[in-house]
Amino acid sequence: MTSSQKPKKQDLPPTAWAVLGLLSFPGERTGYELKKWADSSLRFFYWSPAISQIYAELRRLEELGYAASERSGPEEARAKRRYAITDAGRQALAGWAADTEDAGPPVLKHGLLLRVWLGHLAEPERLRAMVSEHRERTLAELAAVREAMEQAADVREWAFPVLALRWSERQHLAELELAEALLSDITVLEASATHPAAAGTGEAGAAGGPGQGDGDAPTAG
Numbered sequence: 371m372t373s374s375q376k377p378k379k380q381d382l383p384p385t386a387w388a389v390l391g392l393l394s395f396p397g398e399r400t401g402y403e404l405k406k407w408a409d410s411s412l413r414f415f416y417w418s419p420a421i422s423q424i425y426a427e428l429r430r431l432e433e434l435g436y437a438a439s440e441r442s443g444p445e446e447a448r449a450k451r452r453y454a455i456t457d458a459g460r461q462a463l464a465g466w467a468a469d470t471e472d473a474g475p476p477v478l479k480h481g482l483l484l485r486v487w488l489g490h491l492a493e494p495e496r497l498r499a500m501v502s503e504h505r506e507r508t509l510a511e512l513a514a515v516r517e518a519m520e521q522a523a524d525v526r527e528w529a530f531p532v533l534a535l536r537w538s539e540r541q542h543l544a545e546l547e548l549a550e551a552l553l554s555d556i557t558v559l560e561a562s563a564t565h566p567a568a569a570g571t572g573e574a575g576a577a578g579g580p581g582q583g584d585g586d587a588p589t590a591g
Contacts, residue, residue: 398452414538
C-alpha cells in the first residue's frame, strides 16, 4: 500500500485513544468498569479520565466505528451497556500506538515545586510541612501501585500494563528520594539565611535582584 492509499489517521484526543486502549484488552466492559480500570492503571503514569469523559469518548468511538456496544439486559433506561473494540478500532489503535511523532516529551507539572519556587513568600516550616505531606501521599500512591501490580501479575494479557506499573513504582521511589533531598535543601537554605555572612551577601544581591539587571530573569550557569 502506497502512502496515498493509506487511510487518513484519525485526529482524536489522547483521552479517546486511552479509552480505546482500555477496550483493546479481552472482554467487554461498561463505562463504569473502564473508569475503575483507569483508576487502577492509567492514573499511575498518565491520568484517569472522568466518568463523563469516558462516556463521551465511547460515543465518539462508536460513531467512528472503532467501538461497538450492546445492552446487557432488557431495553431499559438503566440497563447496562457493554462496550468492545472493533477490528477497525484495533487497527487504528495499533497505528496510533506505533506513531512516535505524537508521543512527545513528558510534561511535568509539579504543584509542590511551584510553591517551593515561591518559597520566598512562605515560612520554611510551612514548606517543610508541604514536602512532608507530599511524601506521605507518594507513599500511599506507591502502595496502590504495588497492589495493582499484584492484581495484574497473574493475568497473561496484562503483561505490558505490568511493565508500565513497574515503571511507575520506580518513579514513586525516585519521588520519595527527591522529597528527602528537598527537605535537606530547605534546612540548609534556612540555616544559610540566618548566618551573618550569608545575610550580608543576601543584602548585596537584593539590590540587583535575581538577574542582577533590570528585568533580567535568572540564567543557568
